[in-house]
Amino acid sequence: MTAAKRKRQDAILELVSTRAIGSQEELRQLLIERGWEVTQSTLSRDMRDLRIARVPTPSGVRYTAGEHSGEEGRAVLSSLLPQLFQKLEFTRELIVVKTFSAGAQPIAEAIDAEADPDIVGTIAGENTVLLICRSEAARDRVSRRLLTLAGR
Numbered sequence: 001m002t003a004a005k006r007k008r009q010d011a012i013l014e015l016v017s018t019r020a021i022g023s024q025e026e027l028r029q030l031l032i033e034r035g036w037e038v039t040q041s042t043l044s045r046d047m048r049d050l051r052i053a054r055v056p057t058p059s060g061v062r063y064t065a066g067e068h069s070g071e072e073g074r075a076v077l078s079s080l081l082p083q084l085f086q087k088l089e090f091t092r093e094l095i096v097v098k099t100f101s102a103g104a105q106p107i108a109e110a111i112d113a114e115a116d117p118d119i120v121g122t123i124a125g126e127n128t129v130l131l132i133c134r135s136e137a138a139r140d141r142v143s144r145r146l147l148t149l150a151g152r
Helices: 003-018 024-033 040-049 070-084 104-114 136-149
Strands: 052-057 060-065 085-091 094-099 119-124 128-133
Touching: 003 024, 003 040, 003 060, 024 040, 052 070, 052 104, 060 070, 070 085, 070 104, 070 136, 085 136, 094 104, 094 136, 104 119, 104 128, 128 136
Parallel strands: none
Antiparallel strands: 052 060, 085 094, 094 128, 119 128
């Protein structure tokens, strides 16, 4: 990665984490104000690389940055779940997390970023995340933690 790309992506992360930004064009204009002439396609690639997702919040839709691993992933999950979580259901080693519309992808990304050894993997749709756990005991641990993070 070039130094210029790294600096541009740092600027994107800083903007997304400090402002409620609802569209790529709004983000692009903020970058231009900071001296970054960026095309929509370059911005889209940067946002994909940075795992920035558009999520619904009580004050409207905004962009949020996903993290890549461990403690950072837990921080993202703890901020997303209270906003996007609706309910949780489970059977055997499976957990189904129901979310508000467009909430499944960012939650699945945050869960995957945690690399929880109790979770084999996730599958996400528009408003549903399927978690495959290693055992029923693992499912119970993960379910309790998700409910706690969601404030339930």
